[in-house]
Amino acid sequence: MRRCEQCSVNTSLTPRLDLVNAADTTHPDNCVGCFTNDPCIAQIFWKVCLPCWLIRPLKAFADEGILKMVVPFAATDFLEMNPAAGFAPVPATDRLDNRLSLLHREYAVGEGVSVWCSKNGIDRSRTPSCGANLPQLYVIPEPALLASPDNQARRRMLYHHYSLLRDALMFRLGYGDGDERHALLTTQQWRDIMQGKITKQGKAGSRAQACSASLEDLLRPAFSACGIDDLTGFPVSLDAVPPLDMNRTKELLWELAEINFRYEFLVLDARASGLSRPDECRKCFATPRLLGMDFNESQKGFAAPEKVERLPNLLCMAGFMCDWPVPCERPKQIDNAKGRTQWSDVSIHGLESTVTKYYTESFYELFGCAAVVPMRLDSSRTFSSAV
Structure with missing residues (x-):
């Protein structure tokens, strides 16, 4: 069969894709589908309602925690695909690193x-x-970490939490003593802190509880030195975050x-x-x-x-x-x-x-x-x- 140069998927899928776009979301019978390690192909097969198994190496799960099963969503249902008036679209390029840049x-x-x-x-x-x-x-x-969220409410929350914790974080960086001053934190740990997850929370024995407890232990000396003794107000609810x-x-x-x-x-x-x-x-x-x-x-x-x-x-x-x-x-x-x-x-x-x-x-x-x-x-x- 003739191959599609853009996605390397059989062009015989094109009629099926057109039907799905026209609201046909039924799953056909007697279809084998495919096994693939290419996320792009997996996304196309999911879009046309054909069986597909995405193969990933075991090492990909070493640092991941699967919290729940979710249903994928089509980006076109959530994103505005047409360029805004007065703004040119991002130039196209065939290299992923160039597009990200x-x-x-x-x-x-x-x-x-x-x-x-x-x-x-x-x-x-x-x-x-x-x-x-x-x-x-x-x-x-x-x-x-503070500037990139595209959700205005989320960005407002991150800035508010940082403004409340700023003095303690500066103290920890410049004036703290011992391990709590020099302990380096991952991007995820800083993201949790900016989200206000600085007190022990989560189910007993869970990974979330262990992470939040370790952050509280690391930061509490700096909080105490700056007069932040009550952490029960974290995270601040969105309706209480000021503009x-x-x-x-x-x-x-x-x-x-x-x-x-x-x-x-x-x-x-x-x-x-x-x-x-x-x-x-x-x-x-x-x-x-x-x-x-x-x-x-x-x-x-x-x-x-x-x-x-x-x-x-x-x-x-x-x-x-x-x-x-x-x-x-x-x-x-x-x-x-x-x-x-x-x-x-x-x-x-x-x-x-x-x-x-x-x-x-x-x-x-x-x-x-x-x-x-x-x-x-x-x-x-x-x-x-x-x-």
């Missing part, structure tokens, strides 16, 4: 506000030097991104260079602080509005990069920056793009995930590109 170039921060993630895409089609499936652990949540204060929301997100960036840069330099020089690395920032930044700093250093104002910070970072023997090739422009005295807006922009790309590539090679980069918070409390 296009979709994640920006992420929403509220009502029509966006922040710059990275103009220089990272090739994630290859395994980074640190290896595949490296556990992603963090001392503080990533800004995308978003957009100015405050953007301030919190900028602060979270800036803290992430500063700590990540120190850790990256230590891993890449093999040297311990955190005090020297802090000279790259607008101020040497790692916590308690003033919002006026959101227009200084790497986030300064004018390129010439950002140049000293870029040169400082480029100087440290010369000691990074990371697997990705370091551009000669970084090595040649030292000692150069004449800089135009064009040459500064070129250095900035090169430093940004090398920074994000190096971070991915050594940690297997995307780096958080600086943002600028304008006087109107709107975000704009920091570099």
Whole structure:
């Protein structure tokens, strides 16, 4: 039979698909169906109401917990497929990593506000030097964890919980003692915290109860130090969550991104260079602080509005990069920056793009995930590109 080039499914399914789209959802008799390890083929067979078994390797279930059986739904029944007026559709591409890069170039921060993630895409089609499936652990949540939910009510809840817990989380990061300060948490654990799941809950002996109890044990010392003794109000019900204060929301997100960036840069330099020089690395920032930044700093250093104002910070970072023997090739422009005295807006922009790309590539090679980069918070409390 003739094969369909787009999905590699027999084109004899096309009439069946047209019938199903016309509301025929009956299951035909005397059909064998198929066994496949391709989710796309499985989705098409499910759509045309034909038997299909999706084969997955056993290792795929090692870190998954199956909570209940659910009925799949068709994306076309829930998504608006036509492009919004005045907005062009996302360009089509045949590579999955390219499509994901296009979709994640920006992420929403509220009502029509966006922040710059990275103009220089990272090739994630290859395994980074640190290896595949490296556990992603963090001392503080990533800004995308708060900014990315597309549900307004959910995003409002996450910001509200973070604003209530912010002081304790900052204390834990900068002033806590012992294991509770340095314990790294997974993305899922931070997601649970932002959802307010910080008290022991769930059925006795269940995995959910064990996870929530461990989070409470880790965070309670910091909560107590900041005067948060009663945790019975968590999670806050949606009807009790106040509306978003957009100015405050953007301030919190900028602060979270800036803290992430500063700590990540120190850790990256230590891993890449093999040297311990955190005090020297802090000279790259607008101020040497790692916590308690003033919002006026959101227009200084790497986030300064004018390129010439950002140049000293870029040169400082480029100087440290010369000691990074990371697997990705370091551009000669970084090595040649030292000692150069004449800089135009064009040459500064070129250095900035090169430093940004090398920074994000190096971070991915050594940690297997995307780096958080600086943002600028304008006087109107709107975000704009920091570099």
